[in-house]
C-alpha cells in the first residue's frame with residue numbers, strides 16, 4: 001500500500017459507529033455547483049455502510065482503517081450498491097439555524113426532469129433555499145427510490161397509475177408498504193456534522209414524525225410545494241388525501 005496515498009486520504013475519512021453497524025464518512029470535499037448560473041460552493045460528504053465492503057471488518061478497523069478501506073474498494077463492486085451523500089452549505093456545525101432537506105432519490109424527476117412528480121423541482125429549490133438561508137444541508141438519499149421500493153418497481157407502479165391506481169394503491173398492490181424509507185444512517189451522519197436543532201424542508205408530516213422519532217433535533221418545518229401541472233396533479237392530490245401531507249400551503253390550479 002502506498003503510504004503517500006493513505007496519508008492524503010486519512011484525515012478526511014472518519015468512522016461513525018452505531019448499534020446497527022459502522023458507517024464510513026468521506027469528506028469534506030469542495031464542490032462548486034452551478035445554481036441558476038451562479039457558482040455556489042458546497043462541502044460534499046459521501047458515506048458507505050461498512051457492510052457493503054467485501055470484508056467489512058477490515059474496512060472498519062479503528063487502526064490502519066484507510067489502508068484496509070483502499071484495499072477493498074476495487075473488489076467491493078460499489079457501483080452496484082447505492083451510496084448516499086450530503087451537500088453542506090455555510091457554517092453547518094455552529095450556526096444556530098440551519099435548513100435541512102432529506103431528499104429521496106428520484107431517477108425520473110431529478111435526472112430526467114419528469115413532471116409526473118415534483119422531485120426535480122424540490123431538489124433544485126431546496127438547494128436554493130439552503131443557500132439563501134445561509135446555512136444548511138441537502139441529504140441525497142440513494143436507497144430511497146420510489147419511497148423505498150426501487151426504480152424497477154416504481155416503473156411497474158407507474159403503469160398501474162396509468163390505469164387509475166393512485167401512488168399509495170400502486171405500491172400496496174405490488175406488495176410494498178406505502179413508505180419503506182429508513183433514515184437511520186442519515187441521522188448518524190447528521191449528528192456527526194451538527195448537534196444543534198434544524199429546520200426541515202418538507203410537506204410530509206410522516207417524514208417529520210419519523211425523523212423526530214429517530215432522534216432528529218428538529219425545531220421547525222418549512223414547506224416546499226411547486227411545479228404543479230396536469231402531469232403531477234393526481235400525485236400531489238394523493239399526497240394530501242392519502243398520505244396526509246400538510247395541505248394548507250398547496251393550491252392546485
Ligand SMILES: Nc1nc2c(ncn2[C@@H]2O[C@H](COP(=O)(O)OP(=O)(O)OP(=O)(O)O)[C@@H](O)[C@H]2O)c(=O)[nH]1
Nearest residue numbers: 104105106117144145146147157167201202203204
Ligand atoms: N412509489 C412511488 N414513488 C414515487 C412516485 N413519484 C415519486 N416517487 C418517489 O417519491 C420520493 C419522493 O419523496 P420526497 O420528495 O421525500 O417526498 P415526500 O415524502 O412526499 O416528502 P416531501 O417532498 O419532503 O414533502 C422519491 O423517491 C420518488 O422516486 C410514484 O408515483 N410512486
